Amino acid sequence: NPKIHTLKHSHTWAADSRHPKSQACDEDNKGYLSREDFKVAVVILFGYKPSKVEVDSVMASAQPNNSGISIEMFLNLMNTKKAAQLYHSEMRQIFTAFDMQCKGFLTLEDFRKAFSIVVPKLPERIILEAFREVDQDSDGLVGFREFESAMNYGQDEAS
Numbered sequence: 001n002p003k004i005h006t007l008k009h010s011h012t013w014a015a016d017s018r019h020p021k022s023q024a025c026d027e028d029n030k031g032y033l034s035r036e037d038f039k040v041a042v043v044i045l046f047g048y049k050p051s052k053v054e055v056d057s058v059m060a061s062a063q064p065n066n067s068g069i070s071i072e073m074f075l076n077l078m079n080t081k082k083a084a085q086l087y088h089s090e091m092r093q094i095f096t097a098f099d100m101q102c103k104g105f106l107t108l109e110d111f112r113k114a115f116s117i118v119v120p121k122l123p124e125r126i127i128l129e130a131f132r133e134v135d136q137d138s139d140g141l142v143g144f145r146e147f148e149s150a151m152n153y154g155q156d157e158a159s
Contacts, residue, residue, distance in 0.1 A: 032068040035059060045078060046085070088148075095147050106134075106142040 025041040026033055033041060035055055042050045050058075058077065062069040069077075098106050098114045111131045115122050134142050134150040 026071060030068070032062075032070050033074050034068040038069060038074065041074065041078075046081070091148050091151055092144070094151070095144050098147075104143070106147065107140065111142075 025037045025044065038055060038058060039050055042048070042054075058069055062073065095106070096102075098110050100110065100113065108128070108131050111127055112124075115127050115130075131142070132138075134146055136146050136149065
């Protein structure tokens with residue numbers, strides 16, 4: 001199906017219900033996605049079958065008299081979901097760049113090396129303070145969750 005191929009390989013989706021990508025899973029051209037249409041679309045776009053709870057949640061947010069979710073609402077939800085997925089992927093890439101020896105965690109030495117490349121004249125005490133701040137459990141190692149948490153710090157207030 002060329003519509004599904006286009007949707008699957010798209011990196012951005014326009015929030016426009018007339019856009020062919022947005023209609024790929026609306027097989028009967030109803031103008032909305034049924035529960036089944038929604039599940040197929042999520043599998044195509046994200047590679048997993050959504051749970052009953054996720055489907056129920058999305059369908060509950062649709063109009064009560066409607067048998068599904070509007071294409072526009074679907075696109076808005078998927079754009080948000082895709083942005084979150086990309087952000088998480090970027091965090092993982094940054095963490096991996098810091099973790100030069102692929103240990104799965106960062107040490108103070110990893111921080112020193114990374115900062116020496118990015119900000120060569122940064123004082124040692126600032127690097128040490130940054131490391132201690134990110135190392136939430138004070139075990140001398142920074143795992144991905146600690147790193148991601150530090151990178152997300154203040155994001156809610158900024159947006």
